[in-house]
Amino acid sequence: MLILKNCTKSFKKTKALNDFSCEFKHGIYGLLGPNGSGKTTMMRCICGLLSPEKGSIECDCENIGYLPQQFGAMKSLTVYETMRYFATLKKIPKSNQDNEIRYCIDLVNLSDKIKNKVGSLSGGMVRRLGIAQAIMGNPEIVLFDEPTAGLDPEERVRFKSLLRKIKNDKTIIISTHIVSDVKSICDEIVIINEGRNVVQGTCSDITSIGNEKVFLLDEEYENNLEGNYYVKDRISKDNKNYIIVLSSNFIEQGVSINADIEDGYLCALKDI
Amino acid sequence: MIKQNLKLFFKTKIIFIPVIILLVCFLGNLVYSCYSFSLNNDVLIYLKNSIKLCLLSFVILCFTSYEFFYLYKRCYIDEALYSHKNGKTRILTSTVTVLLFIPALEFFSAFVFNFVIFLSSGMNDYSYLYHIFSVLFLYVFLGGIIPILLGVFFAQKTKRIVSYALMALIIFLVSSTSDFIPGGLSQVTKINFWEAKYFLAYILPNDLEWYINHDYGMYAEIYRWNLIIFWISLLSFLFFKLCQIKKTALKAVLLSLTLLISTFNLVGYFYGGSHIEKGAQLDSISMSDYLFYTENEQKNQDPDFEVTSYDMDLSIYRQLDAEVSMTLSDTGLEYYNFTLYHGYNVLKITDIEGNALKYNREGDYVTVIGNGNLQLINIKYSGYSPILYSNYQACSLPGFFAYYPITGFYKITGDYTTYNPIEIKSETEFNIRVDSARQFYSNLDEVKNEKNCFVGVTSYPTLFSGFYKSNSSDIYKIYAITVKGWGLSKIDEEYIDEIQKYINELDNNSSNKLNLKEYTIIQTNEMLSSNCIYDGIFLGDDTVFINKATDEETKKQVAEILLAQRDMGYSKYVEKAVVDSESINDN
Numbered sequence: 001m002l003i004l005k006n007c008t009k010s011f012k013k014t015k016a017l018n019d020f021s022c023e024f025k026h027g028i029y030g031l032l033g034p035n036g037s038g039k040t041t042m043m044r045c046i047c048g049l050l051s052p053e054k055g056s057i058e059c060d061c062e063n064i065g066y067l068p069q070q071f072g073a074m075k076s077l078t079v080y081e082t083m084r085y086f087a088t089l090k091k092i093p094k095s096n097q098d099n100e101i102r103y104c105i106d107l108v109n110l111s112d113k114i115k116n117k118v119g120s121l122s123g124g125m126v127r128r129l130g131i132a133q134a135i136m137g138n139p140e141i142v143l144f145d146e147p148t149a150g151l152d153p154e155e156r157v158r159f160k161s162l163l164r165k166i167k168n169d170k171t172i173i174i175s176t177h178i179v180s181d182v183k184s185i186c187d188e189i190v191i192i193n194e195g196r197n198v199v200q201g202t203c204s205d206i207t208s209i210g211n212e213k214v215f216l217l218d219e220e221y222e223n224n225l226e227g228n229y230y231v232k233d234r235i236s237k238d239n240k241n242y243i244i245v246l247s248s249n250f251i252e253q254g255v256s257i258n259a260d261i262e263d264g265y266l267c268a269l270k271d272i
Numbered sequence: 273m274i275k276q277n278l279k280l281f282f283k284t285k286i287i288f289i290p291v292i293i294l295l296v297c298f299l300g301n302l303v304y305s306c307y308s309f310s311l312n313n314d315v316l317i318y319l320k321n322s323i324k325l326c327l328l329s330f331v332i333l334c335f336t337s338y339e340f341f342y343l344y345k346r347c348y349i350d351e352a353l354y355s356h357k358n359g360k361t362r363i364l365t366s367t368v369t370v371l372l373f374i375p376a377l378e379f380f381s382a383f384v385f386n387f388v389i390f391l392s393s394g395m396n397d398y399s400y401l402y403h404i405f406s407v408l409f410l411y412v413f414l415g416g417i418i419p420i421l422l423g424v425f426f427a428q429k430t431k432r433i434v435s436y437a438l439m440a441l442i443i444f445l446v447s448s449t450s451d452f453i454p455g456g457l458s459q460v461t462k463i464n465f466w467e468a469k470y471f472l473a474y475i476l477p478n479d480l481e482w483y484i485n486h487d488y489g490m491y492a493e494i495y496r497w498n499l500i501i502f503w504i505s506l507l508s509f510l511f512f513k514l515c516q517i518k519k520t521a522l523k524a525v526l527l528s529l530t531l532l533i534s535t536f537n538l539v540g541y542f543y544g545g546s547h548i549e550k551g552a553q554l555d556s557i558s559m560s561d562y563l564f565y566t567e568n569e570q571k572n573q574d575p576d577f578e579v580t581s582y583d584m585d586l587s588i589y590r591q592l593d594a595e596v597s598m599t600l601s602d603t604g605l606e607y608y609n610f611t612l613y614h615g616y617n618v619l620k621i622t623d624i625e626g627n628a629l630k631y632n633r634e635g636d637y638v639t640v641i642g643n644g645n646l647q648l649i650n651i652k653y654s655g656y657s658p659i660l661y662s663n664y665q666a667c668s669l670p671g672f673f674a675y676y677p678i679t680g681f682y683k684i685t686g687d688y689t690t691y692n693p694i695e696i697k698s699e700t701e702f703n704i705r706v707d708s709a710r711q712f713y714s715n716l717d718e719v720k721n722e723k724n725c726f727v728g729v730t731s732y733p734t735l736f737s738g739f740y741k742s743n744s745s746d747i748y749k750i751y752a753i754t755v756k757g758w759g760l761s762k763i764d765e766e767y768i769d770e771i772q773k774y775i776n777e778l779d780n781n782s783s784n785k786l787n788l789k790e791y792t793i794i795q796t797n798e799m800l801s802s803n804c805i806y807d808g809i810f811l812g813d814d815t816v817f818i819n820k821a822t823d824e825e826t827k828k829q830v831a832e833i834l835l836a837q838r839d840m841g842y843s844k845y846v847e848k849a850v851v852d853s854e855s856i857n858d859n
Contacts, residue, residue: 047355048516066355072348076283085276089356089363133352 001025002046002141002171007055008195009041016041017052018195024141024171028163030182031175032265033192039175040069042192043143046173063090065139069146069175071130075119079110079129082118083136090137104132107162109155123150131159135166142166144174148181160185179262189261191268199268203261210259210267215245217254225251230270232263248272273366280343281370287340291374294325294332298378301325302385309389314758316484318389319404322382323411323477323490327447329378330419330476334439337371337423342432354516361515368420368511375416382408397739397754400489407490411477414500418475421507428514445472471541474499485548486757487738487797488666493547494590498540505534545590546656546663548799557685557803558658564614565685568635575609575680577602581701582733584676588708592616592662592669593654596676603647608640610677611694613684616655624648636684638677651677659691659803664709666739668797670804671715671732671812672696691804693842696731699813703727710737713751715792715815732812736794748788752795761820763795767827771818774831786838791816806846811837 002024009017016038031039044050045057047066073082083101092100105111108128113121121129127150134142148156163172163185176182182189182203189206191198199206219234219241229247236242245251246267259267266272281287305321344350344363354360386404422442426435444450454465479491509530517523549558557565578601587593594616600608612618614635621629621640629649630641640649656662660673669675672693674684686692706712706724715734716726726735736751743752745765752762772788779786796817801808810817811834818834821827837845 044351044355048357048518049351049355062357064355064357066352068348068351068355070348071352074280074284074343074347074349076285077280081279081283085280086352088273088276089353089359130352 001058001060003058004042004046005056005058007042007045007052007057009038009045009050009052015195017045020055020192020195020197022190022197022200024173026169026171027187028167028172028174028185030186030189031173031192032177032179032182032189033175033198034177034269037193038195039177039192040145041195043145043173043175046141047143059141061140063137063139063141065134065137065142067130067134067142067144067147069149071127073118073126073129075117078115078117079105079121080114082129083133086133086136092137100136104136107135107165108132109158124152124155127151128155131162135162140169141171142173144172146176147174148176148178156181179265183261189265191265193269206264206268207259207261208264210246210263212250212256212259213246213248213267213272214257214259214263215247215251215254216242216257217245217251219243221251221253224253228270228272230266230272232266246270246272273362274369277363277366277370278373281340284340284343287336287343290332290336294329294374295377297328298325299381302382306385306389312758313393313756314484314760315386315389315393315395315400315756316486316489317758319386319407319490320484322386322408326411326415326476327443329375329412329416330446331443333371333374333416334419334423334443336374337420338427338435338439339423340367340371341424341427342435345427358516358518361517364424364511364515368424371420371423372417375413375420378416379408379413382412393756395754395756397741400739400755403489403492403739407477407492410492410497410500414504415475415477418500418503418507421504421511424514425507425510442472445469446476448473448478471499475503483798483802484757485666485798486753486755486760487668487736487740488548488661488799489739489755491548493545493663493665495541495543495545495547498537498543502534502537502541505530505537509534543590546592546661547658548661549658557691560658561685564635568614570635570683570685571637571681572683573609573681577605577608577679578698579677579679579700582676582703584702584704584733586704586706586708586735588662588667588706588710588712588737589664591654591656592675594676595650595652597648597650598677599648600646603642603645605642605646608642608646608649608679609681610638610640610651610679611636611674611682611684612638612651612653612677613655613657613660613674615657616653616675619652619654620650621652622650624650626650636674637681649677659799661799667708667710667712667735667737668799669735670800670810670817671730671734671815672810673804675735676733690806693804693810695842699729699731701727701729702733704733704735706735708737712737713740713742713794715794715812730812730814732815734792734794734812734815736797738797740795748793749791750793750795753797761822763793763818763820767820768793770827771831771834774828775835778828778831778835781839784838786835788816790814793818795820806842806849807833809833809837810842 004020004022007017007020008015033039045052047064080101083105084097087097087101105114108131110125110128113125131147148159151159174182188202190200222243227249229245231243232246233244246263301324302322305318309318344353353363383404390401426438454469457465474496509527512526512530549560579598580601581599583597585595618633618638621631623629624647632639660668662669674694678694682694683692702716704726708724712724713736714726715730716728719725719727739753739755740751741754743750743764748765748768750763750768753760768788775786791814793816796805796808796819800817805817808819809830821830
């Protein structure tokens with residue numbers, strides 16, 4: 001169980017976390033928010049890299065795995081040596097280290113690179129190495145800060161299956177601004193904006209925020225729109241231009257379409 | 273973690289290669305100095321050479337430490353590492369530990385080499401081994417910790433270009449290349465900027481161009497320990513601040529402790545103590561004394577009273593702290609004049625009952641104003657002379673130097689190149705107790721079963737310690753310098769016998785034969801030789817300072833000088849010798 005209570009963290013005049021409160025139980029949580037919304041600051045606070053000025057973080061475990069947004073490794077070390085370095089830091093007993101390293105390396109599909117120097121790995125491979133070090137030692141809380149950035153589609157799929165494999169009795173928090181990444185794997189989603197917890201709920205809860213607020217309409221009606229709305233997309237069909245609009249008001253000229261999680265996220269974010 | 277960081281250290285070329293270069297240079301210097309030793313047979317020169325590369329070590333350790341800590345940042349692995357429980361603390365401490373292996377290795381190898389040199393020299397003064405250990409530990413090991421901690425701090429707190437600029441500035445200020453700054457500023461502003469310079473520079477052994485005093489050893493006075501420990505503890509304080517120590521109580525203890533140690537040592541450094549300060553030339557008086565005597569006139573005035581006995585309690589650690597009680601021959605005088613070297617600050621002067629007496633201090637001269645019935649004067653003073661040192665390392669206080677209040681006014685320096693031995697005409701009873709960790713020697717008799725307590729009647733109560741040992745035989749009372757040095761051989765019975773033989777041959781005075789058996793024979797140290805005693809030979813009423821001559825002609829000359837001093841007195845002999853040498857030069 002991880003509870004953040006009224007956490008505030010500022011950098012100069014900017015409040016990266018602004019009275020942020022949230023509760024995480026076992027499961028996979030997606031942390032959604034635009035760039036600069038406070039996702040990374042929140043993760044850094046959880047793992048102790050930063051201390052909130054106000055509020056508290058209650059955590060009933062000490063073992064936290066963390067993949068930072070920018071992860072690199074010492075180029076002169078091999079994949080195995082890097083993992084060994086982390087295994088020692090995590091105080092994994094020496095007798096278990098080898099098995100643990102090989103297991104995690106296998107999970108991220110780097111077994112054939114185990115003896116390669118980190119300097120020879122591609123960006124995506126280094127990212128996978130970062131994922132491996134984060135999950136090593138079976139931490140109770142795992143924080144992934146934009147884990148899929150730089151991964152190819154096949155590896156993204158592999159990452160999702162990895163999460164399903166390791167999720168038992170764990171709290172996994174994935175920070176991202178790519179909505180599609182979280183919808184298939186997250187049990188719950190937290191939407192964060194300007195350092196505040198905007199909304200927290202399951203995928204269907206978030207999706208339902210967009211229900212009856214998504215409309216497809218001819219582009220020529222755009223200028224007639226009133227109230228709080230957001231043009232999500234523009235599409236062309238049969239030489240005609242359409243827009244997909246999120247609006248809190250019913251649009252008579254448009255056709256109401258089914259909302260997806262992205263629509264819910266945008267509605268929550270734009271307060272529609 | 274240490275093992276993992278050690279592996280990382282060996283695998284990272286930018287860190288590893290400079291260290292290898294440093295170690296090769298350091299070991300190469302130790303090996304090459306063995307060759308020099310085979311020529312000069314001087315163990316102290318070898319020790320001096322061993323610490324010659326401390327600046328290079330400082331530069332490379334600073335760079336290596338910075339790069340090692342910056343590596344975590346540069347590789348973007350720092351967040352992943354520091355996010356673990358006590359991650360930052362463990363990474364920082366283990367990396368510092370790995371880096372500490374470098375000065376430790378330098379220290380160990382230098383100690384082993386010096387130990388072998390010590391054994392091969394055939395010396396039997398084992399206190400010299402402690403000296404080797406302390407000098408190497410101070411400059412090589414402790415001195416090596418400072419750049420490591422500097423590197424940690426800069427890598428964590430400043431950008432790369434700023435860090436390199438600051439490190440270069442520190443290295444420049446620490447090294448002697450920046451000597452022109454305090455020199456120039458002091459001349460222009462008339463403010464002494466050297467103290468500010470020393471505050472950084474004394475973390476390195478930057479006095480290596482000075483000649484060596486074999487009774488003193490290398491310069492490792494307490495205030496230098498204070499300075500180095502101050503910097504280490506201050507940087508450790510910053511280091512612990514950087515560490516993410518979760519236990520606030522532990523962090524508070526560590527921070528308070530390091531701050532306390534640094535404050536204590538800072539106070540210790542500014543408290544100072546006896547240290548050697550050289551002059552413009554090798555054989556000139558110290559620069560501060562030169563400046564003092566150009567502005568303060570010296571006097572010559574015989575005393576109109578005598579001190580019948582001196583009771584002296586001396587404490588010699590950082591400097592000389594003395595309490596001297598003098599019983600006076602004449603109780604009703606208006607003034608009592610004494611000469612006491614100006615480096616000793618008079619703290620209090622009282623009579624027999626402890627009542628404060630009025631006195632006047634002008635440079636080397638103290639005039640105590642009588643109270644009509646003054647039987648005893650008690651003077652408390654403390655300080656040091658930069659040439660006739662008195663500290664934990666060594667002590668060189670010949671009886672002809674005003675380290676105690678000598679009745680009358682005398683000139684301490686003749687010209688500006690040497691300190692004049694004061695010729696004292698009357699013998700007095702002395703009772704001296706020295707509180708010191710070191711063994712002291714004197715021309716006075718040592719009280720049995722009491723360490724460093726001396727009693728007797730003499731004109732020249734001489735005290736000395738350092739690398740001296742008694743080399744006395746049944747016939748002669750000899751104190752010789754134990755450290756083997758270039759052109760420095762230990763005086764012994766055989767040598768004194770040879771000098772005595774020449775004296776017997778040359779001595780025409782049948783009524784007052786010069787017999788060295790009746791004297792305490794002390795081997796002259798380099799400071800006395802070059803700054804106090806002409807030709808390094810002085811004949812007092814019961815003390816002889818003498819150097820070891822190696823060839824027969826010089827031995828004969830030693831005998832001639834001793835006889836001349838007996839017949840003419842020291843000062844007249846020096847006057848004649850100077851005139852003779854000038855006329856030889858003119859011819």
